[in-house]
Amino acid sequence: MTVSQTVELEGHIIDSGSMGHCFGAVMEMGGEFEVEEFEVGRHKHDETYCRMEVTAESHADLRAILHELNQQGATVADPRDATIEPAPGDQVVPVDFYSTTNHPTYVRVDGDWVAVEDIEMDCALIVERDGDSVADANDANEGDQNEPRVTTKVLNAVEEGDLVVTGETGIRVEPPERPRNGGGSFGFMQGGVSSERPSESLIEEIADEMRDVRENDGTVLAVCGPAIVHSGGRDALAELVREGYVDAISAGNGFAVHDLERDLYGTSLGVDTESLEHPRKGHKHHIYTISEIVRHGSIPEAVDAGAVDEGVMYECVSNDVPYVLAGSIRDDGPLPDTITDSIDAQNAIREQAQDADIVLMLATLLHSVAVGNCLPSTTKTVCVDINPATVTQLLDRGSAQAIGMVTDIGAFIPMLADELCESSRQHSA
Amino acid sequence: MTVSQTVELEGHIIDSGSMGHCFGAVMEMGGEFEVEEFEVGRHKHDETYCRMEVTAESHADLRAILHELNQQGATVADPRDATIEPAPGDQVVPVDFYSTTNHPTYVRVDGDWVAVEDIEMDCALIVERDGDSVADANDANEGDQNEPRVTTKVLNAVEEGDLVVTGETGIRVEPPERPRNGGGSFGFMQGGVSSERPSESLIEEIADEMRDVRENDGTVLAVCGPAIVHSGGRDALAELVREGYVDAISAGNGFAVHDLERDLYGTSLGVDTESLEHPRKGHKHHIYTISEIVRHGSIPEAVDAGAVDEGVMYECVSNDVPYVLAGSIRDDGPLPDTITDSIDAQNAIREQAQDADIVLMLATLLHSVAVGNCLPSTTKTVCVDINPATVTQLLDRGSAQAIGMVTDIGAFIPMLADELCESSRQHSA
């Protein structure tokens, strides 16, 4: 006995790879396909359409194949509404709930395709037929309150009774398409990175992108690791914040402490620590810096009191650039500003991520992964790290537009700041 | 103007390196030394004694040098009591507070050298003259309640009015000494690791050590990364728990979920995930596993209900082996058993660490760092990872006895279990 199902794909599906992946997935998973209709896009702006029947040896096999095809943008040819089941408990999802990708997604509710809001991977899809139970209902009053909405919820946000989408029916995913204009250096679905790319031209392209974002009142989110401070990129990053090229900072407790410590203790610290033979976890100045911030109450209070008067955190406070400091089990202190609960921190990071137009991942694997987990695949990302494995891992999310650079962060940020801020420097000189 | 101070060192200070480091530190920091008395240990069990006058160009320079010498075990020749100052606020330390090393430390209080309890690096030292203000005062009733005690507190545990040790006076540190018996494979102050060491003999030595610990009712703490599950080490680790060779588990949410998922979904999962071309963060089964544990209430409740019946977490529950699951901002879920607050998680890890006789760091940099931060330098550590940089970083804490192995964790744990459990297997066969 075999079972089959007809599916459709449409878009730039050949050069974006979806079509090939669909054929490949059917074959690898032991199924068969028969193309019923195929209309190729004859020019680069024409879309391709494919309708094919997929056959498998069992319902389970077919469902597994359809799950795979769904993620490549295939939809069943004769669409029905998505199936919906109430969550059986808080933080509990129904059997066979649909777990999201990070690609734009549409759910068929009451005969209409509804765009999922704030798409993020590995979430449940929640259907709300009456907008008023949604937290930020005010944002939605552009349309009719009675129109159904579909949002994403991470597991710990799921509440008993939430209407959770299950199965694969009535769900359409739009995987990234290869940009029609070549895309510049922002690579399409770029999985690997070369450490040998000419960095100057890449930095110019990143700078152009950041200028565009600033001109369009967009948001540049910088995810920052402590190596920025140690390797000499701190002043340039502070300048980027001051000059308005960075609109939000996401980091850990350690980054902020190192940044503040450099201010509170000056360069003498560097010399002290570098000359010792046995590196140690932290040191007295590190702890004392936290203690001083605690004494003032918080970073903004320390800035107000004049105790902190330069550096990245100082510029954030002075220029109203919001920051999220997420705690971890390796932290000293932490600072009073650090969010110690991981769920609270994730939620704060989620808001930053969903608001960002371009994300700079700067020498931190951990925080970049946390931010990346919340990003739709459509957000532009730039990842810079001295470790090629980190860059590869961070770009492996299937982002539609990403640049990876294997370089010293202490060289990268000053070059980026030179590119962006030179004119304003001359102005002020 | 020059200032000087006479300091003393005693012990196996030549071959353990302290004496050389002291001479080196004085020279590198611009000081001068004059050895006033030197009595070399003539045989391997004899200790060496050195008294020398250290001279610097300013009080600040001298203090910096003495700080360095103190960490190498030097004490001022004419000891006075440690200086003590009350903490000016909660989580606030006095200026010039003494920040601990991870070596055994003694503080001179009221003319007596008092051993610091639960030494851990980067902490403040708190003097308690009357035991009753100490949280776990009951533990201390072996001695006179009026005798002073000295404990460590991380910054966030410091309370206003705590008597905090400041400066370097009246503090004696005992850095690790080279073991007199050669030390076996547990290297002394081993900073580097070779990936080319013969692994079988090393595994035998680790097994011997673990057998010793079991026979002496000691505690083996295993710090576990998710790669254990993916690379095929899970069953062997479960066996080690069942057979009583592992007494505590420290891990993250991810390790537990992967372990439970393997049980709830079986091997088919593996096949599914492996065949896909685009790796993704988590997947439906991962989320659903968490959801199922939430539905039961907790891991122990899922075990009691029969929903989980094998694996590492199952053996922990069944054999009363305590575990700490610490949350992070990259987690899915998390499981109800996961401690999401980083300070709470650190405190739970601290208890595990201080109780351990030997710590196995198995394929996780992050949790190993968190555990390592709480360990005294005297605890034996074994670090196994496929990434040499991880092993190097973890062994860089100046542990007195450490083994580093660069190998596949999926090969290491089964070999260790073979070594330890073979006899009991034959018994049961």
Add this chain to the structure above:
Amino acid sequence: MTVSQTVELEGHIIDSGSMGHCFGAVMEMGGEFEVEEFEVGRHKHDETYCRMEVTAESHADLRAILHELNQQGATVADPRDATIEPAPGDQVVPVDFYSTTNHPTYVRVDGDWVAVEDIEMDCALIVERDGDSVADANDANEGDQNEPRVTTKVLNAVEEGDLVVTGETGIRVEPPERPRNGGGSFGFMQGGVSSERPSESLIEEIADEMRDVRENDGTVLAVCGPAIVHSGGRDALAELVREGYVDAISAGNGFAVHDLERDLYGTSLGVDTESLEHPRKGHKHHIYTISEIVRHGSIPEAVDAGAVDEGVMYECVSNDVPYVLAGSIRDDGPLPDTITDSIDAQNAIREQAQDADIVLMLATLLHSVAVGNCLPSTTKTVCVDINPATVTQLLDRGSAQAIGMVTDIGAFIPMLADELCESSRQHSA
């Protein structure tokens, strides 16, 4: 002014990615395409055909695009003979010579498509109209000696007057196609590797493949790094040679010396070297081992004299398994058997590579790269290394069928030998 050219592709070009890469390349390189005919393969065994006109703004742009499309298997629709120019000197190629890929390639000579013999990347294509000038003309006497042949030559083999193919006309490349049967674990065009793949099942598949090769009198080539000896994989590799599962060895001087030294000096050596704190380049035993082989004349002579009686090199000599030891500037000695001239060594490696049905790349980046440079993309490759970057780099050659494993070579080879040799062991017991 624009210029255009019509090209054709045929085969499993959608799921193998060629079609998508062609569309992508045209767009990225600033060209336009118009699909004139497109017939999709309706089932998995049907091939797809595409004819499209490619347009660019200049002849240079068009040529660059066609160069790219050519490597994806596209040919100009109205094929003419390849252009040919005599080499202007020894080791000198004509302007615009065609530089090969590692994919099966055909050249149109005198109206016929001639398959290129011994395809290898970055070579020149040499047309020979009369076979007798080819070194191994005897191999070719299956066909008419007057039929043209096309061979590859690396630059240093090019001789003045050789007829070198230039331009892109009349050249057809067949890039790897996704295997129709799913391909098992041998991944298609696999660029990345997971360290988390379940290793046992992979090892079984590799063993199956090696058994197949043995049954079909094929050739398994093992490329071996010294870590095999240090990490405990030597005995298992020797067994694989003895049992006929490895038909050729490619290695460096260091591998052979370490293997022989283990035999000449036994385990005591291991202990000596391991216990020292300062690792050094080589050591006395290493040099003395070479000296002893020199004294006997060569490895085979040392085996004949009974001086060497176990290990990988011993089994090679005893079982007539050929080996190539290539020298490098980092070698001690070298052994008399080591080929010190890099061109001679490359030529010896080339012969091994072209003869291999499956290549095992075992813990050596350098020799694996050298072998890989000579391999057609159709040869199955297995790459095992503890360093993920090495595995990624080696698999990045676009091999049609490749397996990458990030694991300890000292665990991998014994597991592979267990899988392959267990029955013969029981036999002999």
Add this chain to the structure above:
Amino acid sequence: MTVSQTVELEGHIIDSGSMGHCFGAVMEMGGEFEVEEFEVGRHKHDETYCRMEVTAESHADLRAILHELNQQGATVADPRDATIEPAPGDQVVPVDFYSTTNHPTYVRVDGDWVAVEDIEMDCALIVERDGDSVADANDANEGDQNEPRVTTKVLNAVEEGDLVVTGETGIRVEPPERPRNGGGSFGFMQGGVSSERPSESLIEEIADEMRDVRENDGTVLAVCGPAIVHSGGRDALAELVREGYVDAISAGNGFAVHDLERDLYGTSLGVDTESLEHPRKGHKHHIYTISEIVRHGSIPEAVDAGAVDEGVMYECVSNDVPYVLAGSIRDDGPLPDTITDSIDAQNAIREQAQDADIVLMLATLLHSVAVGNCLPSTTKTVCVDINPATVTQLLDRGSAQAIGMVTDIGAFIPMLADELCESSRQHSA
């Protein structure tokens, strides 16, 4: 039965670590020591003296211990002449030949301590009583030709009848001593490297050192990897050669080809290669560049003909800066200037290494290892690589003065050139 031997050490043996290592080695190797006399160096310029009796359980054990102590600078208290045996054949050493360290070494011949010329690790020591058999006898005519000389020979240079030093008697090694002045950033016996050191101050120190070398007519040897060209450091390196800050270049065929190709094909090449999705080994331009140099005959001839007019190789030719290009089995071509025989290449590298006052190891592990193998431990080395493992491995040779930097070579060289050449640039402007 026990056997014993009295040994002596003298120098800054406590802070340089030799004394501690000697005590440690005796204990680890199962021996006992009894210190008979110990006079500590009371000030930083005073040397320490130790005489101790070492006891072991067998002659073999004692010899192994003495071998170890010898390498730490210990000599037997009652020195006799070194034992000497003729080499039994070409490239064959006597049993128990002495294998050198890379530290300054003295051999007692006819009652006198003779300094070993051109010390290099893993060599045999050859005694020549009559200078005329030494190749470069002219260099030695400062002393009496009849005075014995001791030189090093790598195994392949040993000739039948050469008088080879055996055993440990009459050999004195001087391991590196901690510099008395603090040593600046050039770390003493630095085994580890931090990627977090402030790079600007380090670069200043390296520049100072290079200026010193230039003023004293010393030799700066740069060992160069191809990443210099790809990452944008080429022009700065060419400037350093032109301005006389680099006196010799050691590299592989690949570095030279990439440098020349950049000149012959300009920047368009970079763009072409970077935009393609499938990186390949070499490419047409790479091969054609070699072909062009072959056509001219050699790099100098191509420079003379005006075909090459900028870049590192151009500046070498134009400024009479000698270079060694060593071949490898991974090369394309190679260039006519490349030495393809590994022994010839080693010999050429050896001459460079022995002549160098400071060696810059720039983004190449392989060539740096080859050069490092020939360096005495007294030569200053600077190692820069983006991969921390490379830096660690290269610094692990026990160099007396070494700096390691983990950074992008494309950022490092321009910063170094800015530091060194800025004044000359202004001059020329």
